[in-house]
Amino acid sequence: MADERERAEHGRRLGEELASKDVTAVAVTFVDNSGITRFKGVPVGVLKRAAAFGVGATPVFDAFGADDLIADTPIANPAGDLRLRPDLDRLVPLAGQPGWAWAPGDRYAQDGSAHPGCARLLLGRMVERLAGRGLVASAGIELEWVIFQEGHGDEPEPVATGPAYGLGRLVEVSDYAADLLRALAAQGVQVAQFHPEYAASQFELSVAPADPVAAADTSVLVRSTIRAVAARHGLLVSFAPTVYHPGVGNGGHVHLSLARDGRNVFAGGPGPHGLTPEAEAFTAGILARLPALLAVGAPSVASYLRLLPSHWAGVYACWGWENREAALRLVTGSAAEAAESDRAANLEIKCFDLAANPYLLLAALLAAGSAGLDERPALPEPVQVNPDSLTGEERDRLGVTRLPTELAASVEAFAKEAAITDALGPVLTETLLALRRAEIDKYTNATPQEIIAATRWRY
Ligand code: GLU
Numbered sequence: 433m434a435d436e437r438e439r440a441e442h443g444r445r446l447g448e449e450l451a452s453k454d455v456t457a458v459a460v461t462f463v464d465n466s467g468i469t470r471f472k473g474v475p476v477g478v479l480k481r482a483a484a485f486g487v488g489a490t491p492v493f494d495a496f497g498a499d500d501l502i503a504d505t506p507i508a509n510p511a512g513d514l515r516l517r518p519d520l521d522r523l524v525p526l527a528g529q530p531g532w533a534w535a536p537g538d539r540y541a542q543d544g545s546a547h548p549g550c551a552r553l554l555l556g557r558m559v560e561r562l563a564g565r566g567l568v569a570s571a572g573i574e575l576e577w578v579i580f581q582e583g584h585g586d587e588p589e590p591v592a593t594g595p596a597y598g599l600g601r602l603v604e605v606s607d608y609a610a611d612l613l614r615a616l617a618a619q620g621v622q623v624a625q626f627h628p629e630y631a632a633s634q635f636e637l638s639v640a641p642a643d644p645v646a647a648a649d650t651s652v653l654v655r656s657t658i659r660a661v662a663a664r665h666g667l668l669v670s671f672a673p674t675v676y677h678p679g680v681g682n683g684g685h686v687h688l689s690l691a692r693d694g695r696n697v698f699a700g701g702p703g704p705h706g707l708t709p710e711a712e713a714f715t716a717g718i719l720a721r722l723p724a725l726l727a728v729g730a731p732s733v734a735s736y737l738r739l740l741p742s743h744w745a746g747v748y749a750c751w752g753w754e755n756r757e758a759a760l761r762l763v764t765g766s767a768a769e770a771a772e773s774d775r776a777a778n779l780e781i782k783c784f785d786l787a788a789n790p791y792l793l794l795a796a797l798l799a800a801g802s803a804g805l806d807e808r809p810a811l812p813e814p815v816q817v818n819p820d821s822l823t824g825e826e827r828d829r830l831g832v833t834r835l836p837t838e839l840a841a842s843v844e845a846f847a848k849e850a851a852i853t854d855a856l857g858p859v860l861t862e863t864l865l866a867l868r869r870a871e872i873d874k875y876t877n878a879t880p881q882e883i884i885a886a887t888r889w890r891y
């Protein structure tokens with residue numbers, strides 16, 4: 433009750449402050465199990481009420497596909513309601529959408545208990561579980577997207593035609609890029625880097641590491657800002673895993689590190705490249721579970737058009753120091769300087785894309801890494817070449833395997849991976865399985881072009 437009153441008071445004060453800044457309403461978001469960010473809008477005058485009690489949201493959202501198909505799962509029951517409650521500490525006025533503010537939401541049952549399908553609350557619990565072992569997790573999600581001319585033609589026109597990583601490309605989108613960086617700064621987002629990527633009209637932006645829930649929140653906010661600023665410039669963007677076939681796709685690489693007593697466990701240890709035994713065990717826990725993790729992190733049929741060897745998507749289950757073709761790339765920063773590597777060292781997981789629900793993916797990764805901490809498996813040798821250039825025999829000797837080449841294989845691996853399904857719990861596990869299987873069925877006979885057309889404007 434005291435909590436409710438405090439939240440109401442916070443909502444009232446914030447609502448008044450927002451109104452004085454000409455903000456009309458708040459978009460309260462959650463990400464569904466297909467990676468689509470959905471929202472409920474709340475006028476600032478009723479933010480008090482929304483903060484105290486949440487706004488109504490059906491649990492059926494959990495069963496939505498990216499194309500709004502509703503999978504047949506026990507959660508897709510039209511009876512019953514949830515309360516979507518904005519996290520006011522994360523609320524920001526949207527610089528790219530004047531008049532609007534945004535806040536990520538948590539979903540509760542009407543009796544106030546945590547909704548077992550709420551990925552954001554789940555991630556918070558996983559972070560706490562690690563904290564219980566004395567480990568503080570940090571994360572960051574890289575964003576890649578392709579910019580098109582407006583107009584939903586069959587084959588949309590890429591805007592920037594300059595070379596990959598070329599300065600010429602910046603000239604082509606200069607005003608858009610400057611407005612975007614300005615909007616992100618106004619929203620308090622710490623951008624680490626912005627640059628053109630390999631594929632035509634593709635760009636990338638990375639942000640400073642943060643606690644995992646904040647990192648997932650930022651991923652939602654930044655994507656929406658990238659899209660909103662583009663719309664103001666008459667441009668369309670796609671974060672879909674694949675927009676050109678065959679070609680390099682849009683990745684959603686995840687960076688993770690852990691600190692114990694303020695020291696990064698991915699640096700300064702006695703293991704290879706400065707790994708501590710804890711970092712090795714955590715990494716090995718993830719490495720062993722990559723096929724299952726793909727059902728969460730590469731959750732679309734389109735994801736598997738992206739997961740090609742020699743496309744920097746990390747399609748081999750192995751790890752390597754700064755190896756861009758390994759699913760797990762150990763980043764050490766400038767190894768010459770201990771202070772720099774303590775700050776910069778992290779594990780980059782490259783095989784994931786932006787069709788993933790970032791909360792769910794980070795939760796599943798922390799579950800996999802924690803299982804490694806429990807089991808302490810040995811970390812195999814690092815791989816320092818393109819694993820695709822190795823012979824089958826060499827790969828066998830090094831224990832390197834190709835990750836699933838289709839969603840069905842990832843889903844079957846996920847179904848058997850108790851460390852992850854136990855962490856997600858039965859409601860999320862069953863929902864994910866039903867949803868992924870429905871998508872697999874729907875697109876069984878689809879061509880790559882049909883899959884791209886179905887997903888290009890959804891992400
Ligand atoms: N676009 C690549 C991908 O699909 C990644 C390129 C890079 O290494 O940043 O993941």
Ligand code: MG
Nearest residue numbers: 576629636683
């Ligand atoms: Mg990139």
